[in-house]
Amino acid sequence: MKRGFLNTSKVKKQALYGQTQPQPHQLEIEKPVQTRNSSKSSGRVVDAGHPEGVVAGPLPSSTNENSLRTDHGKDAILVSTIPLHFEDGPGDPDGHSEWIVSGPTYDKILKSPSFPGPIPKPRRHNMYVVKPSRGMGLGVFATCDIEAGELIFSERPLLVYPSAAAPLEASNPYIRLSSSKGRNAQRNAIEYEQLAEVALERMTEEGRAAFLSLANAHGGDNRPLVAIIKTNGYLTNIGDEPDPRLGEDYARERKYGAVCEIGARINHSCSPNVTFWFKRSSFSMQVTAIKDIKAGQELFSSYCRLDQSAARRKVALAPYGFECKCAVCVHAIPATDKLHEEFPARVQRFSELSKGWIRAPRLDASVLDPLLQLEKDAIKEGLVPEPPYRRLLGIIEVVYAKLGMREKAGYYTEIRCRLNAIGKDD
Numbered sequence: 001m002k003r004g005f006l007n008t009s010k011v012k013k014q015a016l017y018g019q020t021q022p023q024p025h026q027l028e029i030e031k032p033v034q035t036r037n038s039s040k041s042s043g044r045v046v047d048a049g050h051p052e053g054v055v056a057g058p059l060p061s062s063t064n065e066n067s068l069r070t071d072h073g074k075d076a077i078l079v080s081t082i083p084l085h086f087e088d089g090p091g092d093p094d095g096h097s098e099w100i101v102s103g104p105t106y107d108k109i110l111k112s113p114s115f116p117g118p119i120p121k122p123r124r125h126n127m128y129v130v131k132p133s134r135g136m137g138l139g140v141f142a143t144c145d146i147e148a149g150e151l152i153f154s155e156r157p158l159l160v161y162p163s164a165a166a167p168l169e170a171s172n173p174y175i176r177l178s179s180s181k182g183r184n185a186q187r188n189a190i191e192y193e194q195l196a197e198v199a200l201e202r203m204t205e206e207g208r209a210a211f212l213s214l215a216n217a218h219g220g221d222n223r224p225l226v227a228i229i230k231t232n233g234y235l236t237n238i239g240d241e242p243d244p245r246l247g248e249d250y251a252r253e254r255k256y257g258a259v260c261e262i263g264a265r266i267n268h269s270c271s272p273n274v275t276f277w278f279k280r281s282s283f284s285m286q287v288t289a290i291k292d293i294k295a296g297q298e299l300f301s302s303y304c305r306l307d308q309s310a311a312r313r314k315v316a317l318a319p320y321g322f323e324c325k326c327a328v329c330v331h332a333i334p335a336t337d338k339l340h341e342e343f344p345a346r347v348q349r350f351s352e353l354s355k356g357w358i359r360a361p362r363l364d365a366s367v368l369d370p371l372l373q374l375e376k377d378a379i380k381e382g383l384v385p386e387p388p389y390r391r392l393l394g395i396i397e398v399v400y401a402k403l404g405m406r407e408k409a410g411y412y413t414e415i416r417c418r419l420n421a422i423g424k425d426d
């Protein structure tokens with residue numbers, strides 16, 4: 001049976017399946033919504049009904065024939081609850097996410113061995129609290145001392161969505177849209193608002209309330225759900241395979257973003273102390289400390305790339321509706337801007353020099369001075385999350401080892417390993 005899904009509550013509670021059609025990402029709804037390059041009639045959303053023993057309600061139960069399948073066509077788009085939830089089952093103890101997803105990506109993840117695994121658990125309970133943060137709305141605060149590299153919490157996102165659903169300024173690394181943004185993005189956003197409505201309907205009452213209570217920096221947007229996604233989404237490591245047959249927009253991997261209930265309360269700083277990483281095998285988002293954090297301190301992530309000047313960061317953050325007042329921004333001068341922009345190149349230069357130092361029969365301890373100075377500056381400028389920072393730690397470590405200063409070398413090995421371990425187990 002084929003039907004327009006938006007005004008059909010039964011269908012709203014089920015996975016949606018668009019059969020393979022010549023045009024990508026098209027859904028037949030009351031009025032067919034056309035996506036990029038499209039002048040032909042759209043694909044179809046099919047209510048395939050339920051197999052025995054599987055039902056749509058009560059929410060978030062959502063499995064139907066389509067969500068159990070792992071052979072969806074290239075152009076299928078589903079809204080599905082993940083992990084799957086069966087009527088007579090207890091539901092996943094780690095919770096469920098709603099996922100707006102292309103058929104092939106859905107199939108790929110579902111077919112991964114032992115998917116979904118349990119979400120990682122922090123070593124300690126209740127390491128954070130959500131409460132008001134001066135001038136920033138709500139924020140998340142540490143309730144105990146936390147070490148760099150320590151997992152603070154993990155959660156199944158409320159919603160996982162294709163990043164094209166929530167195009168932001170291109171410099172945002174977390175929700176990045178492919179090159180030809182503009183018109184296609186607008187069209188996609190309308191379509192995705194409708195898909196987000198479907199996803200919202202499928203959530204539990206608590207999940208829906210949590211989603212709708214999240215910050216919205218795009219109040220004037222007439223797509224309120226996409227606006228919430230834009231304000232709160234973080235990039236995951238799940239992406240659709242590139243599909244060059246569909247043109248420039250689809251010619252590279254298109255990532256998925258995630259909106260999380262707790263993670264979304266973390267405010268921005270250009271000197272962040274936590275990082276987000278997505279674990280595919282458990283379909284969960286992790287928040288891990290990248291610096292030692294004292295009890296009572298606020299947790300901050302970065303909403304923008306840090307390898308750019310304060311002026312560029314300001315532009316990148318504008319869609320979030322605030323001006324960053326962190327120490328790094330407030331004290332920005334041309335020299336600090338230069339460090340942000342040149343940090344990877346400076347580390348690279350030291351990396352090349354260090355090859356000669358290691359081979360040298362004897363090394364003067366003075367080679368450490370500029371390295372330690374760069375490390376100090378990088379910490380002060382909030383560059384700890386940048387991959388070159390870890391490379392810098394590695395260089396300092398080998399220089400200390402070469403100088404026979406084992407204890408110092410060991411110290412650098414430890415912090416480098418702790419940072420390197422973040423997100424590595426997936």
Ligand SMILES: C[S@@+](CC[C@H](N)C(=O)[O-])C[C@H]1O[C@@H](n2cnc3c(N)ncnc32)[C@H](O)[C@@H]1O
Binds near residue numbers: 137139265266324
């Ligand atoms: C993902 S939410 C963070 C949680 C949010 N404070 C809340 O109350 O839910 C992003 C929004 O928080 C606020 N925000 C985040 N970082 C900020 C900062 N450094 N300064 C001022 N406002 C900030 C902005 O309103 C932004 O649009």
